[in-house]
Amino acid sequence: MTLSVRIRHRQGDFLLDATFESSGRLTALFGPSGSGKTSLINMIGGLVRPKSGRIEAGGRLLVDTEARLFVPKYRRRIGYVFQDARLFPHMSVAQNLGYGRFFTPATERYADFTGVVDLLGIGHLLSRKPVSLSGGEKQRVAIGRALIASPKLILMDEPLASLDDARKAEILPYIERLRDETKIPIVYVSHSVAEVARLASDVVVLSAGKVTASGPADDILSRFDLLPEEERAEAGAMVDLAMAGQDEVFGLTVLHSAGGEWRLPRIDAPAGATIRARVRARDVMLAVERPVGISALNVLPGKITAIAAGEGPDALVSLDCGGDRLAARVTRRSIDALSLTVGREVFAVVKAVTFDRGSVGGPSGLARDPFTLQVPPQQEARTSR
Structure with a gap:
């Protein structure tokens, strides 16, 4: 799926003027705090309406200010994973996961509940409430909730920012599985070179509201001049x-x-x-x-x-x-x-x-059953009528 963004938006003294196109499996929006990453991902998700511009995902136009088109967030079929998991505290894990299905028409659901649970390794958590979960477990449930909604695109806004190193190491392999074993494109916000290098296929670099570079991760992360000064030691x-x-x-x-x-x-x-x-x-x-x-x-x-x-x-x-x-x-x-x-x-x-857990990604091509996103048989029958 190709994501095409061309927007211009002023909020107070800050001007976000960003243009890029990406067809990567996981596109990272990378840059220092205050560069406009979260504002940009919120516009893709429909949480913020840009003052002017155009956003298209997979051939579907989501925003076109000239044509006065703005698809509301609940109709975009986009899953969103925030910094904090934002789970419903009064619901069990199973109920939180199921909530994501409510806004997806039955004929458009393709994500299998059991498959998502197995992918994220959260089967043993289904009866528990969020208060009893670790930070890493909460984020895995949040990812599952987004995935069970059968999205066409997943947005992840610094999902590891609030976790310590041990919890980050716990959840990174699951994000890798999501990237490698599903066909759902991901837009991932981060200011960490280590995260972006491990996860991203493509990178969009933002600085002071502007896109300074975009392209394959290998090309972008090898350039010192594109990285924030505090992150240049991580270039490679x-x-x-x-x-x-x-x-x-x-x-x-x-x-x-x-x-x-x-x-x-x-x-x-x-x-x-x-x-x-x-x-x-x-x-x-x-x-x-x-x-x-x-x-x-x-x-x-x-x-x-x-x-x-x-x-x-x-x-x-x-x-x-x-x-x-x-x-x-x-x-x-x-x-x-x-x-x-x-x-x-x-x-x-x-x-x-010199190689540590943060610099070595999880293996791909393993001899295991891949997680496939297929329309369940009963839905497939309905769709073909």
Whole structure:
């Protein structure tokens, strides 16, 4: 589904003037606090009416101020997951989940209750009230409520912002499953590079109410100039790694990519599963000769494709390692000392211990029954009349 946005909206002294188009499975609206992310997602969801502009999702026009068209939120078929779960405290989990169905015509329902519960691992919570749930459990129920409404699009406004690191680690795999195993596109608001790198297929960068860049996550998150200053240490590249085996003696996992062999701290996944890893530029060292006698376990040959040096002491070196795109953050002094130039062959060196739970995504391609969104047989019969 393609999401096309072109809006202009002033609220007080703040002007939101944003234009972008995305067909990604999970499009992240990324930027610092106050950049306009929540205002923009609220306009997509119908919670805010823009002063002027046009919003189209999947070929369906939701807003066109010139034509005086504004589809109300209850008719947009959009699921919304907020920062706080916003569950009804007097209802059980099962009742909260079922509430999402009320506004969806019976002939348009495709989400199976049991399938959603299994996808999110909340079967054991169905009889409980929200007050007894952890923050991560509440957010999983909130996602389930949005999904059971059979939406055509899901909006998630910083759903992990109120959670501690342990709860974030708990819920991230479920968002990955939602992204990978359903056909529902997601728009995800965040100011965290780590979250966006792990989840997003596409990124729209906002700053002071304007879109400064948009495109594939790999392209956007490798550029220091597009990231807020406080997040630039997290810049880097994403690499897809295929599970090859386990090094049981040393607690490591062996993986393969287009660039070569990798060793990371143990990942529990079957052979053949694909792992998405974020390789931060600050964690990549460069060598002009294959290094020997070093502790780092990951050494990949590559070629320099670009060097971007700013006014400060550091620079960003872009690499092509057999098809894997990596980036290294080094000093300008190192560039001079090693005579690094575009086209030069080098070795990228990455320590295994730099990878943590936040930089390694959940496996895809697992041997399990995928969660499929299909029209239930009884609804299919009604629809065909």
